[in-house]
Amino acid sequence: MLQVRQLVKHFGGLRAVDGVSFEVGPGQCVALIGPNGAGKSTTFACIAGQYPLTGGDIAWNGQALQGLSPQARLRLGVARTFQVAQVFEALTVLQNVQLAIQARLGQRAVSAFRRLDSQSREPALALLEQTGLQALAEQDALSLPYGAKKRLELALALAARPRLLLLDEPAAGLAGPERAELMQLVKRLAGQGMAVLYTEHNMDAVAGVADRVLVLIEGRLAAQGSFDEISRDAVVRSRYLGQAGGEAGSEGGGHA
Structure with a gap:
């Protein structure tokens, strides 16, 4: 279980996150939403290991995460994706996943005598099938349409065999x-026992997908519950869901 307790993150005099607490258990798909500057991206980055904490605690299965690098968190079963898909564009789709599997197995590089193409091929193909990319296995990642790159990045995260999956705006x-199809895949992953936490600003990627929704406003947890419950919350409706007809913009520029 992911446990976040009284998370605080300051940037100088700016209180980006101010005492946020929540949990995500196995088999749960939890969305973290909020208006621009609400603190959701900062909260996510603290959990993923990009930012040190100003205060509070983060633990995964009883293991404290603060102070651990993203790589150390990955070894504990915590994997993440990024808002802008990050893949190895010089490799094919299949080679991307083969390389990620080799990294999990502790093989940082492939020698000239052990070509990447021959390594972990069957498990890599299985991941491509799971993410709907098997038909694109031999295509260069550079030439993929953006939706396929998002799926490939997810396959790379899954190659680490995570038990906690952190997705930064997976539908962006x-x-x-494409958004609906990808989010149903995310929901299925949670249904298989994985703990999933994701940030999102597209409400159609939250409704019908997230088991629970956390709403951050001004660095604090303003509401949590099912999508229907938070949609009826007066503060959430006035401060967030009322913006742009129910869709809020992504957090751009500065610390959110």
């Missing part, structure tokens, strides 16, 4: 049908 930049 995707058209409606």
Whole structure:
């Protein structure tokens, strides 16, 4: 279980996150939402290991995460994706996943005598099938459409065999049908026992997907519950969901 207790993050005099607490258990799919500057991206980055904490505690299965690098968290079963998909564009789709699996197995590089193409091929193909990329296995990652790159990045995260999956705006930049398909995949992963926490600003990627929704406003947890419950919350409606007809913009620029 992911446990976040009284998380505080300051940037100079700015209180980006101010005493946020929540839990995410196995099999749960939890969305973290909020208006621009609410603190959701900062909260996410603290959990993922990009920012040191100003105060509070973060633990995964009883193991304190603060002070651990993202790589150390990955070894504990905590994997993440990014808002802008990050893949190895010089490699094919299949080679991307093969390389990620080799990294999990502790092989940082592939020697000239052990070509990447021959390594971990079957498990890599299985991950591509799971993420709907098997037909693109031999295509260069550079030439992939953006939706496929998002799926490939997810496959790279899954190659680490995580038990906690952190997704930073997984549906960002995707058209409606692609967004719906990807989020159903995310929901299935949680259904298989994985703990999933994701940030999002597209409400159609939250409704019907997240088991629980956490709403941050001005660095504090303003509400939590099902999507229907938070949609009826007066503060959430006036401060967030009322913006732009129910869709809030992504957190851009500065610390959110």
